[in-house]
Amino acid sequence: MRRVSDLLRTPTGRRLTLVAGPWDAREVGSVVLVDEMRELATAAPGALAILSRHAMRSCDVLDALRLAGRGGLAGIVLPGPSGTTPETVELARRERVALLAGASDHSLSDTVLGLSAAVRADPGLLLRRTREAIDGLGAMEGAGEDDILRAASASVGVAYVVADLADPAANATVIRVGGRPDGYVCWEGEDPAAAIVAQVVATTLGRVRAAAREAEAARERALLALLGAKDTRTAARRARHEGVPVDGWHVAVFLRDPGGGAAPGAADPVLREARGTAAALPSGLGLRDGGHRDGGLHDERLHDEGLGDAGLGDAAELSAPPLVTRWQDGVLVLLTADERTTLVGTGVPHVPRAPRPSASGPSASGPSASGPSASWPSIAGAGVGTCQAGPDGLRRTASQARAAAARAAAGEVVRFDRLGVHALLAELSGSDSALVAARDMLAPLEHLGALSAQAVPTLKAYLDSWGSRTRAAELLSLHPNAVAHRIRRIAEALDADLSDPQTRFALQLACHVVLDHDCLPETTTTISSS
16 A cells, blocks of 8 residues: 555655655545545545645645544645745644645646556555455445446446447446347546456446346236236236236337337347337326316327326326337337326327328328327337226236227327227227138138239228118229129128128128228228238
């Protein structure tokens, strides 16, 4: 450990003059710049305090020596050359504080930096600082990233920050999760202890992130198991064990992904974007009922705040971070709150809006449209479920969100509660069993050769027109005779009596379910042929 006598032999120390006091009474643990005398009183024991001229205006040398002695400082450095008196010499000896004078041509900052570098380079101090910092980090089991960075910064005396990309002008060490780079711990300066501790900080953060992601993955698996379970009670018990807030009040947002998701092991930009947006939600976010006490919803349009104000009341907050996971043909975002008092009716999460589609694109008008969403450039459409309670409610709002998303055009957000009479069709189009049954019912139309591609849209237009060939011809831009010819072949292929009301209803429902799932809303053109 260095003493004042050792520092006086360094390049910076040679510019200092020992005026009074012992030069080796105490070990020097740090170098501090004192601009106000209260800072001298709070300096750490063993510090070498360098006083500015401003500090000396409010305190004379004798008072400074007394403060330094009470604090156990190793020495004080006066600004510029200084004389001495017998009283000063005696007080410095008695307080065991080295009194030094600086060179008039040397700046305070250069003195502080030079002496600090000399102190930090001492092997004994380096080992002690490093050991104390590492021991402190080892005692922070279960702490979060911010707490770890704060503690490490305080123990070493540098400011550690975490960045996705390393700044070329700063020191950096990589954080690894599962052997892969996952950010950097960055700091400034050339302190050897800071570099050693940074490696420990990066390793600690890597373990914290790995544990957090494993816990998140376990929650996602439990959530998916609950969504698909036949035994809801058992699946809900497992979900609770993994930390899924199944007993609160839930609102689901479903984001359709036209790409069908990333390949296993590959980056998933849609999922990453959804998680980033959900993670940015304010902690006080609530699911607001808009003041309605009749089970209705406030009539705000979804606005540009990222899954913003999710509507659980002013007093209700999210009980857990939003859960975001891949589910079926898209991404599910689940928002949950505990309180029921202000949670009347249904809550409405806000999804970011995009520029409106052009006149040639799909229409965003109509009772089911809630404004386009543009923070999700790779999303085909989004749906929002109603607010539901408990495990069964969680499953219900997720199903509603997916059903609503099935009726959303690209960049459009559709709320289930705004579907009106179309809610039943949305539920059916979002149901796998209903879709399978509808496709089985219409499967014979695949054998109509060239007509097979237009068979379902033709049948839907005919049935929606109450059997009017003229009206169906207008919808399909065909001659009524062409519609009649098509319908005759379709009825023969299905072996169906289109004059029977129940048959007409079943086929009309099947056409809507299939086209709602496979086609763009408000059109009769399949996605694959557009």
